[in-house]
Amino acid sequence: MGKPKIALYWCSSCGGCEESVVDLAEDILTVVEAVEIVFWPVAMDFKYEDIAAIPDGGIVASLINGAIRMEEQARIAKLLRQKSKYVIAHGSCAHLGGVVGLANFYKKNAVLDRAYKEVPTIHNAQGILPKEKTDDSGREIELSAFHDTVKALDQVIDVDYYIPGCPPPPNLIKNAIMSLLEGRLPPKGTVLAETKALCHTCPRRESKPDKIMIREFKRVWETEWDPSRCFLDQGIICLGPVTRGGCGERCIQANMPCKGCFGALESVIDQGAKSASFLASIINAEDPEEISQIAASIPDPAGLFYRFSLPSSILKGKIDKEAK
């Protein structure tokens, strides 16, 4: 019997999750000693036909990153599900829909038109959009269909575990693979990171007041903040209290607030709603008008609270009333 097989695939993604695997650095040698990588388009030359040739269940684990927006991504995700014992959603996009899920604020056609017809750097006088089938003088080529909305991986296939983060820290990836190989399996559906909020490990936690009271939300360019004090105490929105920990406090180390890439805590269904309710709870005012004035100082609240999780939220995106 050969080494256990692992596959890595990317869907609607940036390649950062792949880089975070490369960033395992010397640990990648430990990993490849233990496993055989059978598919990894960013780094290896295997093709789709090679995956199709593997018997069902022949792959121990597939780490799939990226959200699902194209038909091809859904097809390969389903194929890998069929071939794999375990599927791990790797990174924010597969886990929650990710940054690319922000596209769900717009209709499919608006997204396509903007990029292919309207941006100042494009010249497309005939207004051509990508087509699923193109016939160029008898030569037929096919292009994967572009879905109406972005979906998280578990909205398309069954997912066993989640590695959160944009990008996921390499140590979480290593731990996930090793615990699978060693049979230390957590319950299905586990997010393989901390269970506590980021605040618990924040280097600035000492300066976090017991009760945060905010009279005005400040944008990062509106204020000079003290790099040793809690962001929230200084009026800058930090999602640390409602975001899962385990990221290594990377943004805080760079003196920037948390934006929530690890997703919400265990029991929370909707990260954006939770973030909004948390911020509402720290507004220090009684008068409804004053409260809405303070809340209005948050630019683009939907984009901020759902930055990484719009497709997996309750609303899933902007409701298209005309279509319904």
Place this chain on the structure above:
Amino acid sequence: MSKHITIDPITRLEGHGKIDIFLDEKGSVERAYFQVPEFRGFEKFSEGRACEEMPTLTQKICGVCPTAHHIASSKTLDALFNVNPPEAAKKIRELMFNAFMFEDHMLHFYVLGGPDFVVGPDAPKAERNILGVIGKVGVDIGKKVIDMRNRVRGVNATISGSSLYPVCGLPGGISKPLTAEDITSINEIIVPGLVKVSTIDEKGVSGVEEYSGTFLQQLITGLLCPPEALGMGKGSTEATASVRQMLYERMIRTFQFRIANMVRQEVINKILLKNGFEANIVKMKFNSVTDADEAVKAKWLGDLLRGYDPKRGEEKPFTIDEVRAMFGYGPKETGHKEEVPSEQTEEPNVEEEEENENREEPSQPDNPV
């Protein structure tokens, strides 16, 4: 009968791709199509977001080159707010970008493009990858390369929070200054002794400018990459850099030739013969570089050579005129008629004199295995 070849997915690069090649009745390539079966729509969903979110949002366009997007967006914010960042912030951004360039080239050489050169285009597909490269050059060199890249990623983590996705860009500067400890740790990571990042004041970070120049030059000549891994034979000092550079160029040309031949023989001819056509009727050729490219390269090589300390060289480095001659150019008219540096040559002319005492060997493998 025409023939349709599909390559799906294309691999070892960031992004999705698919290639369709159509051959005509004679077996020549009639038309080839490259498609990207991936679309996310940053053009649309960046609209409506807060402007200060752009550096951390647009970098998700590409996880392999996020720093480039981050810096571009940060500069756009500078322009939007009509502010000019302080020198120190500009230099720190530059330092971050250079460190990124370095690790990105290492990534390309060893993980993405390199396997074609080191393992070879004829190797089985299971070997044409980083693991094959490590198999070829040995685990020790592999580890050295991995370690070097990882340490340079550490420079970016020190500056920008995350080694992968920087988060420090703001309109008018960056969110985090470099502390004295940061500078120490960066100096431990970058080429020790060659250039030191020394102080930060209102004028900026001193040392960084030289750093960025030499750092990239070092990188491109592969001085930090073990020569065997580059397939450049023996030689481990700066003095042999130009020789290696030339060998590298030659090697790339050879590989281009081999790839062209292989595609012709292995792919095109097979299809042709099967369909009853004469072999070798299809030719493939890579574009060669222009004279202007060669001139830039000659100048760059000359600059490179003058930038290194010949005292450490085992072989005599070339003068700029010799380098120019190699590329078919006459002697440079003014200023640069250097003597051939010998083992006894005094200080190199581009470095600060007082810096020289502290200089040590650059961290390249001295005696490659």
